[in-house]
Amino acid sequence: MSRRWLFADQLGPHFLDAKDQPVLLIESKRVFRRRVFHRQKAHLVLSALRHRAAELGDQALFLRTETYTDGVRQTGDPLSVCHPTSRKARELVNRLDVEVLGPRGFATSPEDFLKFAHGRRGLRMEDFYRDARQRHGILMDGAEPTGGHWNLDHDNREAPPRGSTRLDVPEPPAIVEDEIDAAVRDDLDRWQREDGIEFLGRDGPRLFPATRREALARLRHFVDHRLTNFGPYEDAMLAGDPFMAHSMLSAPLNLGLLDPLEIVERAEAAYRSGAAPLNSVEGFTRQIIGWRDFIWHLYWYFEPSYRGSNELHADKRLPKWFAELDADAVEARCLSDVLAGVRDRGWVHHIPRLMVLGNYALQRGWHPGRLSDWFHRAFVDGYEWVMTANVVGMSQYADQGRMSTKPYAAGGAYINRMSDYCGGCRYDPKARVGDDACPYTAGYWAFLERNEGTLATNHRMRQPMRGLRRLADLDALVEQEKARGSKAP
Numbered sequence: 001m002s003r004r005w006l007f008a009d010q011l012g013p014h015f016l017d018a019k020d021q022p023v024l025l026i027e028s029k030r031v032f033r034r035r036v037f038h039r040q041k042a043h044l045v046l047s048a049l050r051h052r053a054a055e056l057g058d059q060a061l062f063l064r065t066e067t068y069t070d071g072v073r074q075t076g077d078p079l080s081v082c083h084p085t086s087r088k089a090r091e092l093v094n095r096l097d098v099e100v101l102g103p104r105g106f107a108t109s110p111e112d113f114l115k116f117a118h119g120r121r122g123l124r125m126e127d128f129y130r131d132a133r134q135r136h137g138i139l140m141d142g143a144e145p146t147g148g149h150w151n152l153d154h155d156n157r158e159a160p161p162r163g164s165t166r167l168d169v170p171e172p173p174a175i176v177e178d179e180i181d182a183a184v185r186d187d188l189d190r191w192q193r194e195d196g197i198e199f200l201g202r203d204g205p206r207l208f209p210a211t212r213r214e215a216l217a218r219l220r221h222f223v224d225h226r227l228t229n230f231g232p233y234e235d236a237m238l239a240g241d242p243f244m245a246h247s248m249l250s251a252p253l254n255l256g257l258l259d260p261l262e263i264v265e266r267a268e269a270a271y272r273s274g275a276a277p278l279n280s281v282e283g284f285t286r287q288i289i290g291w292r293d294f295i296w297h298l299y300w301y302f303e304p305s306y307r308g309s310n311e312l313h314a315d316k317r318l319p320k321w322f323a324e325l326d327a328d329a330v331e332a333r334c335l336s337d338v339l340a341g342v343r344d345r346g347w348v349h350h351i352p353r354l355m356v357l358g359n360y361a362l363q364r365g366w367h368p369g370r371l372s373d374w375f376h377r378a379f380v381d382g383y384e385w386v387m388t389a390n391v392v393g394m395s396q397y398a399d400q401g402r403m404s405t406k407p408y409a410a411g412g413a414y415i416n417r418m419s420d421y422c423g424g425c426r427y428d429p430k431a432r433v434g435d436d437a438c439p440y441t442a443g444y445w446a447f448l449e450r451n452e453g454t455l456a457t458n459h460r461m462r463q464p465m466r467g468l469r470r471l472a473d474l475d476a477l478v479e480q481e482k483a484r485g486s487k488a489p
Contacts (some may be wrong), residue, residue: 002080008049010256023060026071027303039199040346046184107260107289111296121394129290158232165240208251214365215252222247232281237419299385309387314365319486329488332363334421346380358395365379368396397422406460412438439489446481
């Protein structure tokens with residue numbers, strides 16, 4: 001049996017062919033020299049890698065080297081590896097003559113995705129998700145979807161409870177750091193001090209699982225105590241409750257500590273037993289074997305140049321205050337709080353990512369490739385495969401509809417409806433011109449005006465475009481937004 005090389009996002013038991021298979025783990029310092037990652041992301045990845053090495057003991061050869069190549073050349077053993085999650089990693093293992101197996105850690109195989117995609121004029125997540133449900137028999141009653149409907153989004157768009165500062169759900173189980181975490185923190189401090197390696201954001205206690213045991217504990221707690229409230233409030237935001245009822249499983253899932261099918265099967269079991277409502281289980285299933293798998297396969301299905309897509313000709317650089325997570329420089333309450341969440345935790349849930357961070361960048365014409373790289377580096381669950389289609393395609397609409405039917409642009413009314421941010425903010429979500437003009441409300445109309453020629457033929461944008469031409473103060477609004485430029489709002 002060949003020695004299995006496990007990358008740091010392939011740490012679960014499903015990446016091995018046998019319990020006693022010899023393993024190679026390599027901690028490459030050059031990874032952290034190449035990019036400025038969030039400090040807590042660096043900690044999580046190294047902690048997970050070292051914890052796996054400690055669990056495997058003599059079964060694993062654990063090497064700390066400058067490069068992966070250095071580590072491979074030290075082994076002298078025939079190596080196999082499950083298909084890596086980035087093109088550069090795939091090029092590396094091919095160059096090193098390592099046997100490459102099929103990918104693991106996803107519900108849909110490349111072969112099944114190609115069968116799904118064959119002959120389709122457009123690729124849409126909803127179609128893929130239904131196909132995956134049928135293939136795996138998840139939330140199916142015979143040939144029909146459980147409950148008679150594939151999509152229960154209409155039940156999962158509730159605003160946060162009025163007057164509440166937190167959802168009434170138990171906190172997820174806390175992570176208890178150990179001597180491995182302490183050693184990781186010491187090493188990162190030394191790398192900064194002696195090697196000039198830089199990090200983004202703030203250090204802090206580890207918030208996400210670094211072992212399979214921790215990941216399974218969080219999964220059990222979510223299904224038992226938080227899943228019921230996940231569905232209705234999955235799109236809601238509260239300034240005092242960054243985690244809401246979200247599972248916080250994206251980081252351990254993307255480290256390979258959990259398998260997506262074991263996650264959705266446990267959620268479905270909760271529904272079948274009457275412990276969780278169908279709308280919450282369906283919404284969660286959609287995220288895990290629908291959206292996540294869809295994004296993974298698009299990364300490989302689209303051409304390598306896809307990540308450079310820029311059909312809206314957005315070419316502005318990310319301003320320093322945003323790129324460096326200077327939340328204190330921002331007065332807009334929603335953006336300041338979300339940016340602080342990234343700074344302090346390396347994580348916010350999907351709606352702040354899409355409708356606060358991504359929406360703001362889209363409105364201002366920031367370069368989609370640079371924004372995707374920022375998301376990759378700044379989030380504990382961020383990887384190139386995760387962010388390419390999510391940011392370039394969905395959030396920034398830079399592919400002009402290859403994977404999403406319209407831009408995810410919205411004004412302050414959306415944020416006001418789905419959060420408690422606008423109360424107490426110095427900006428008025430209803431104002432588009434003037435000192436109190438909401439940056440999102442004004443930015444929305446400025447975005448439509450700037451891209452009117454490109455978006456005019458999109459049938460889902462007809463109503464907003466008609467509204468654009470009815471604005472009596474459009475010229476003043478456009479000049480106002482040009483004057484604001486890249487200043488922190």
